[in-house]
Every structure is written in C-alpha cells, then in structure tokens.
Amino acid sequence: MEDWLHTILGPDQAPASTAHLCARAVVLFLYGLLCMRIAGRRSFSSLSPFDIFIAIIVGSNISRVMTGGVPFIPCLAATMVVVVMHRLMAMATMRSNWLALFVKGRADVLARDGHVDQAMMRRHDVSPEDLAEALRMQGIDDVKKARLVTFERGGKITAIPRSPAS
Structure with missing residues (x-):
C-alpha cells in the first residue's frame, strides 16, 4: 500500500510534482471534511478560543502534509487524534460544569x-x-x-x- 501512496501522492519529504500536490489536495479536502464531521458543527461555528486553537492545529498540520513537509499518514493520524480529543473534550464539558469552566471559562x-x-x-x-x-x-x-x-x-x-x- 505504501508504494501505491507514493505513486499517487509523491514522496513525503521531497519536492512534489504538480500532479502529486493536486492528488494531495483532493485527499486532504476529503480528510478535512471528515475531520469537520467528527469534530461536529459546533466546533467550526461558535469558534470559542478552544475551537480556534484546534482549528489552527488542524489547518497547520494539513498544510504541512500538503507541501510534503512531514510524513503523510503519520501526520494525518496525529491530526485525527487531536480532532477526536477535541470532540471528547466537548462531550465531557457538556457533562461536567467544572471542566467546562476550566476549558471554556x-x-x-x-x-x-x-x-x-x-x-x-x-x-x-x-x-x-x-x-x-x-x-x-x-x-x-x-x-x-x-x-x-x-x-x-x-x-x-x-x-x-x-x-x-x-
């Protein structure tokens, strides 16, 4: 599978061709949609300071993957961990007043x-x-x-x- 990814998406930390960057753009666009669905609408609509922080991390990671500055799959996996943690934190703050006060103020x-x-x-x-x-x-x-x-x-x-x- 790794050879297939390198053929379509190009090498991780080397200059990528226009075709490779376009293929990455398609994959990352779909990946971004998946992240938004997992994070939930609230995350990208209310934009609390916590939500902005997460959006910056996700955007930064995706941009680094797009340009080939980091390994493709490991960086996407780490980004998904951040998105899932954000979702879990949002769910936890719904159930805990003290946690909501700490996270959201x-x-x-x-x-x-x-x-x-x-x-x-x-x-x-x-x-x-x-x-x-x-x-x-x-x-x-x-x-x-x-x-x-x-x-x-x-x-x-x-x-x-x-x-x-x-």
Whole structure:
C-alpha cells in the first residue's frame, strides 16, 4: 500500500510534482471534511478560543502534509487524534460544569442596569469604545439603555436592552 501512496501522492519529504500536490489536495479536502464531521458543527461555528486553537492545529498540520513537509499518514493520524480529543473534550464539558469552566471559562457581566463594571472591563481588555461598538451592533446607542451587558465565553459582547418602561 505504501508504494501505491507514493505513486499517487509523491514522496513525503521531497519536492512534489504538480500532479502529486493536486492528488494531495483532493485527499486532504476529503480528510478535512471528515475531520469537520467528527469534530461536529459546533466546533467550526461558535469558534470559542478552544475551537480556534484546534482549528489552527488542524489547518497547520494539513498544510504541512500538503507541501510534503512531514510524513503523510503519520501526520494525518496525529491530526485525527487531536480532532477526536477535541470532540471528547466537548462531550465531557457538556457533562461536567467544572471542566467546562476550566476549558471554556465563564461569562462575565460588564454592565448591569446601565452601570459599567470598570474592573471587569479592564480584566477583559474591553475599552469604552469596544463596549459602545458592541452595543451599537445590537441596536443599543447608550449603555444606560442596557439591562445587562455580558462578555461571553467566546469573547463576544452581548447585551439585553432595558424594557421601555424602566
């Protein structure tokens, strides 16, 4: 089987021809789809810091395989181990609050009832301009019009507007 792979995909750590790189591209495209299916949709949609870290590792490994910088099969196997570990960690964090807190962190309140928590803003490196921009993107033109502003686990700022009566 190894001879067959070398014929189609080219040598592992030597210059590859255009045909070899194109064959690798097809194999790696399908392999990337397999990785996404195993990792689950959540991994590539929410993009928490943990998910971004995994995506960088997978992308880096696949690019090195594409150019022939590393042995083809061992690198794909190692990449699959990372993807499976990510999936198992995601499943474990669904069942364990303390593990989810460790891996994903927690949401923190930046403002409540129009009052900004300056210490929490500094902790997350959120400037007043960043806060104002996030509020505007959600249709709120002043923090005093927000009932709750939260720095979410994935790094996004979300806001709940105050009801018109308050």
